[in-house]
Amino acid sequence: MLRASIRPKDQSMKxxxxxxxxxxxxxxxxxxxxxxxxxxxxDQARACREYAERQGWEVVEVYxxxxxxxxxxxxxxxNQLLADVEGGHFEIVVAEALDRVARDLGDTDAIYKxxxxxxxxxxxxxEGPIGMLHVGSLPGGAPFAVPxxx
Numbered sequence: 001m002l003r004a005s006i007r008p009k010d011q012s013m014k015x016x017x018x019x020x021x022x023x024x025x026x027x028x029x030x031x032x033x034x035x036x037x038x039x040x041x042x043d044q045a046r047a048c049r050e051y052a053e054r055q056g057w058e059v060v061e062v063y064x065x066x067x068x069x070x071x072x073x074x075x076x077x078x079n080q081l082l083a084d085v086e087g088g089h090f091e092i093v094v095a096e097a098l099d100r101v102a103r104d105l106g107d108t109d110a111i112y113k114x115x116x117x118x119x120x121x122x123x124x125x126x127e128g129p130i131g132m133l134h135v136g137s138l139p140g141g142a143p144f145a146v147p148x149x150x
Contacts, residue, residue, distance in 0.1 A: 025052045025092040026060060026085070026094070027045050028078065031044075032070065041065075048125065071103045085115060088118070098126070
């Protein structure tokens, strides 16, 4: 009588299964004046974190500018975020609204261009994924023309 020997499957023969890495996201929060509650930035960051988690993104950093106007780009949190995106630290930036990123359309456009040049997407809770039409630029960097203006 022949006996078949049954051996357990060799686990080392199975190919390793790795989950795809989750996209890395950074959060940007800002409030304008010292008359506002510092919790405003915390509330923005919390809402952005919840949004990122629903999207399946890993939040790797939170950048904040407290009591600094969005009419200037001289903001430590924003400048660190831009340096880190250019260093490849994350692929997505999440903010509460586009006006948290910048109040000036030219600044918004410049920030958007730096992000997209670094292959980084910008999402806001208010507007969703930000594209060229949100920031007023065309491919190649030309701004939209307004009829009758030069």
